[in-house]
Amino acid sequence: MSDVGTGENLLFLTDEQLRQGIEAMFFAYRGFTADPDRILTGMAYGRAHHRAIHFINRAPGTTVNNLLILLGVTKQSLNRVLRTLIEDGLVESRVGVSDKRERNLYLTDAGQELERKLSDAQRARMRAAYRAAGPQAVAGFRQVLEAMMDPEMRRKYHALRESGA
Amino acid sequence: MSDVGTGENLLFLTDEQLRQGIEAMFFAYRGFTADPDRILTGMAYGRAHHRAIHFINRAPGTTVNNLLILLGVTKQSLNRVLRTLIEDGLVESRVGVSDKRERNLYLTDAGQELERKLSDAQRARMRAAYRAAGPQAVAGFRQVLEAMMDPEMRRKYHALRESGA
DNA sequence: CAGCTTATGTCAGTCTTATTGACTTTCCAA
């Protein structure tokens, strides 16, 4: 397509190339969040609820503290979101088994239903992009994204893959 | 690394693979914005100011309306940001030449200085990620991101490349 | 057991970014 990374091109790290990468991230992230955002508009929920639901689904039984770190928000901020989800019967909070101070979080059936609805939309876009770009491009995509993460988040990302795979 | 896209693997579009892509986007975007956010903390500016500065630098002389569409925000929202940047002498607003209703936006020297400071940080991370992943991965990264954009934003993205290259 | 620490929850106040709606001024163009 362009001259980016055609083989051994040593100039692929010019400022211009990097700026284009920055803009690509910006515009792509807009697309990435657009579909679930549209679904959530009209419901009483926003992107923060989506994120909480996603990770509770992904790591069932996770504690509040773990979710806090995963999402990179404060306790107070998460609590507001979590409270409404629990009140609305989408999330269940069970007292920890080994440590009764902890709360283990699970999606209820209704929670799982919303999760599927949201992730269906997001995965459809992801799937279309993956198909259009091809397997080799997907591998590169994942490599660059991973290299862009903060080390701590990269660990969290890998931990999810191990439990979820 | 993993089994993602090793050649002709036809199963690379499983839900699990797509979920991992979604999470990779989430965590990577956090890293992507972390450095400029850190710099802006303490200044009177936020991420919205960064975005405005970025695109004014990228497309000098752009109109308010064009910037609106580029950033995907409302006039009122942009105006608040733009006003402070103009008041603080980082952005200059000149009456349009051919159409006097329009305002053409430019960075002042001070504006360019801040732009460089912010983009240096962001590009450094981008550069490190590109280096770690290699040219071929970068090409794939760009392909997938582009496929993920809404068509209208893809056009805007290309328009920037033409003017900026 | 006493005291420290951890995990969670909550209240109050603030900030940034964004929204919708209404209205004005300026000015281009049919």
Place this chain on the structure above:
DNA sequence: TTGGAAAGTCAATAAGACTGACATAAGCTG
């Protein structure tokens, strides 16, 4: 000349985040 477009502004509102302070329950350690 009149309609509509570009920009700017005011007001009210919302989501999502923050800090700081405080409370409760429960685990851990001496």
